[in-house]
Amino acid sequence: EIAYVRSGAGTLFLDGEPHPLAPDMGIYIRSGESYEIDVDGPDSLVLVSVTAPEPTEGELPEVRKVTVSVADQPTIPAGKDREFRFVVDPEAGCRDVTQFVGWIPPGRAPTHHHLYDEIIFVLDGDGVLHIEGEPDTPISEGTCIHLPPPTRHCLENTGDRPLRVLGVFHPAGSAAEAYEK
Structure with missing residues (x-):
């Protein structure tokens, strides 16, 4: 899944590891990963999300960024x-x-x-x-x-x-x- 933080703040827990979320940030969640998103504060967290196609076969790249500002x-x-x-x-x-x-x-x-x-x-x-x-x-x-x-x-x-x-x-x-x- 590929997502984008439109507004608000929160925390993405990806396989239990926290990743802070802020506006104008991209999110990359690989197929099969489990995640949960908590909203920080009283404001809504608005995401724009696209479900990505299944990855092509082969090894996954060693470099991995879950969030990118x-x-x-x-x-x-x-x-x-x-x-x-x-x-x-x-x-x-x-x-x-x-x-x-x-x-x-x-x-x-x-x-x-x-x-x-x-x-x-x-x-x-x-x-x-x-x-x-x-x-x-x-x-x-x-x-x-x-x-x-x-x-x-x-x-x-x-x-x-x-x-x-x-x-x-x-x-x-x-x-x-x-x-x-």
Whole structure:
């Protein structure tokens, strides 16, 4: 399971070991692991979660990060003015799925497609989802989008501040890998 802490605080107990949870943090729970989440304080703990496919056969990576803070990850350019940060990915020990947070400035990027299955959750901002051959769809905070490969699409930021999105894709790879033709 791949999760993201949207708001609130808590503790993840993974096979009995505590892992503090805070906003803007990714969580990686391997298939078969047992866990429990406790909420710290009176506020709700809001998670966005995706059940990951069963891992491919073979040995699991030695490197393992159960939680990853977005703030601790380097910013990577993706196209002209867009950028993202990997959260849970192969460097965290998750060899089959990649989770990232991306920032899209006001405006529209070129229509493109990916060779991976992608799920997008809008964290902040407003925009329009353009899918080739489909009607345009308004998007805003809380919108969830599934884009199977090779869906030609574009996210347009219609607001005056960055559109912030959480993305998860399978198989693992780079969020900057897009094909415009």
